[in-house]
Amino acid sequence: MTAPIEDIDKIVVTEATIRKRLTELGEEINLAYEGREVAVIAIINGAIIFVADLIRQISIPIQLDCIRVSSYRDETSPVQAPEIIDRIRLDLAGADVLLIDDILDTGNTLARVSEIIKEMGPASLKTCVLLDKHTKRSVEFEADFVGFKIPDEFVVGYGLDFAERYRQLPLIGILKPELQNPPEWA
Ligand code: IMP
């Protein structure tokens, strides 16, 4: 078994660049919600690393909850509609909600989870993503806070996975082509 970092072909966003952008995003969020409390909803597993680091750059009060959604099996393209595996438990009625995901790709996940949250009667709903792949939307969706716009390539690291692997990498990168669909994971 090789170390996960050795499987990366090309770095798309470095660790230092992520750290710097997170400070800026934290400031943007502090400003947008000044004087209010925010209910942060993380879409897991993908957003766990991003949310863990981002909320420590947020100085306004927050409540945190997660929704567990799956839209990928062990492949590099969506094979099913987003499936809600574990629901939100926090009462979002009248809350200012900030929904956070790792990446906005086709838009299906954020569109679906936004619908669910709106049914819970929040006072407001904004969305935040670390990465935005702008080229592949199948539903119209734009995030309010975006870390980085990236080209339409399958990336891993900093919470993003391939078959639940590579989430621990501190950077965002593209896997070596021969590793993107290994036969043993098919
Ligand atoms: P969407 O529903 O197509 O917008 O995709 C959102 C979800 O797909 C994210 O929460 C990720 O889990 C996954 N995803 C999309 N693109 C990538 C990628 O390049 N690498 C890893 N996961 C991805």
Ligand code: MG
């Ligand atoms: Mg995933």
